[in-house]
Amino acid sequence: MTTPLEELLPATRRALLHRIAVAQSEGRAPSLVAAVARDGKLVWTGSRTSVDGHGPDENVQYRIGSITKTFTAVLVLRLRDExxxxxxxxxxxxxPGTGAGEVTIAELLAHTGGLAAETPGEWWERSSASLRPTLADVLGEQPFRHPVGRRHHYSNPGYTLLGSLIEKVRGVSWEEALRGEILEPLGLNRTGPQPQMPHAGGWAVHPFADVLLPEPSEDLGLMAPAGQLWSTTRDLASFGTFLSTGDDRVLSAESVREMRTPAAPTLPGDREASYGLGMQIVHGEGRTLAGHTGSLPGFLAGLWLSEEDGLVAVTLANCTSGVPVATVAAELLGIVAEAEPRIPEPWRPLPEVDAAVLELAGPWYWGTQTVALRLASEGGVELGPAAGGGRRSRFRANGDGTWTGLDGYYAGEQLRAVRRPDGSVSHLDLGSFVFTREPYDKNAPVPGGVDAEGWRGVPQ
Structure with a gap:
């Protein structure tokens, strides 16, 4: 049974439809489907097709190519968290025994392991998996193209290694782990390694003539963790919401935030793009998007989320090339964000406050720079400039009077309040930085000391 969609304004719906109509027409796609979710709820779906009389809906499967890598990364992060x-x-x-064992798991996730982009031999996406029955066949005699850990170089074989790692550590097949640990808990019933009706067929469109050629649909074998999955816009919108907010049945909010954090150097030639742990990250148009793109012969896929806007957008097409699905998905998200900006939750006071933490709220000084400490939910705090730009981070309470940075410059660093013998607060310590209640407080242990004569004017 199809769940009713939350309403968008008519003008927004028309703008979304217009964007995918242009994409399908100019890209000459046999069909194109798209969806937008807001705050975890599907708010719009649309499709365009070259077949008269019907169009695919949000439950029709398409191959999603390398978006599969994000699913594989979630399975790896689960092993880490356990x-x-x-x-x-x-x-x-x-x-052991792969010939690429010096690469770390994080480097494989972030494509910084220096491994080749593709397998040796025939084009793996259009040839039988029987040609690559072992990891040695996937990697070849010379698996490396760059020094380990030095640069971002996208590697499909790297995610094959991660799939085999999951199977080794978990003791079940990649497909079984995927189904039991992600698909079933999140209710992604129309996502899986093999197509189930209804599903789209994959097509190649001639670059200079409006004619089609069917593309083969190969089982990828060992390469499955890099690109095997089929899915729908509805399922991918739900998966995108999970990647934004986390779900403790699968992966915590902190762990999916880690996936969305850049873990690789900025991509060569593109200062606006980077890569996290199984997720692509792009910056532009005033927002940061995280997600992944995918392609296999006959199919293109794009998934983006904006945590700040609470939005997820998905675009799928059944053609080998021609439709800029990543751009279209980003623009669909932007259309909704700009036409119908997120309505903030009502301000509410904190349910309870620790007096010892409340005492720390307010202005502090790092040297002469004024920063402000603000209380956040669940005992957390935020520290950033009192005005203007500069270093700003959120901190999670550790339960022992200290906090750990969640983002920004101080991510992973420990913040603590240092108290005098009488219990009064002397200063804040953050990664060796001393924050005092007065600029260069002579009664606090400011590194290098404070001139005994104190502040003064310039002699006339």
Whole structure:
């Protein structure tokens, strides 16, 4: 049964429809489907097709190519969160004998392991998996193209290694882990390694003539963790919401935030794009988008989320090339964000306040720079400039009177309030920085000391 959609304004719906209509027409796609979710609810779906009389809906499957990598990354982060591995571990520790064991798990996730972009031999996306029955066939005799850890170089074989790592550590197939740990808990019933009706067929469109050629649909075998999945706009919108907010049945909000945090150098030639742990990150038009794109012969896919706007947009097409699905998905998200900006939740006071934390609220000084500490929910705090730009971070309470940075310059750093023997607050300590209640407070342990004569004017 199809769930009714939340209403968007008529002008917004028409703008969305116009954008995908232009994309399908100019891109000459046999069909194109799209969806937008807001705050976890599907608010719009649309489709355009070259077939008269009907159009695919939000439950029709398309191949999603490398968006599969994000699912694989979630499975790896689950293993990390369960303490079964560390992202800094070399692959060899858990999956010995590959010939690429010096690469760390984090480097594989972020495509910084220096591995080749593709497999040796025939084009793997259009040839039988029987040609690559082992990891040695996937990697070849010379798996590396760059020094390990030095640059971002997208690697499909790298995610094959991650799939094999999951199977080794978990003791089940990649597909079984995927279904039991992600698809079933999140209710992604129309996502899986094999197509189920109704699904689209993949087509190549001649670059200089309006004629079609069917594309083969190969099972990818060992390469499945890099690009095997089929899905729908409805399922991907739900998955995008999960990637924005987390779900403790699968992965915490903190862990999906880690996936969305840049873990690789800025992509060559594009200062606005970077890569996290299984997720692409782009900056532009005043917002940061995270997600992934995908392609396989006959199919194109794009998924973007904006945490700030509470929006997810998905675009899928059944053609090998021609439709800029990533751009279209980003523009669909932008249309809704600009036409119908997110309505903030009502301001509410904190349910309870620790007096010792409340005492820390207000202005502090790092040297002569004024910063402000503000209380946040669940015992957390925020520290940033009192006015203007500068370093700003959120901190999570550790339960022992200290806080750990969640983002920004101080991500991972510890903040603590240092008290005098009488219990009064002397200063804040943050990664060796001393924050005082007065600029260069002579009664606080300011590194380098404070001139004994104090502040003064210029002699005339």
């Amino acid at each position: 303490g079964l591995l560390d992202l800094g571990d070399p692959l060899e520790k858990h999956l």
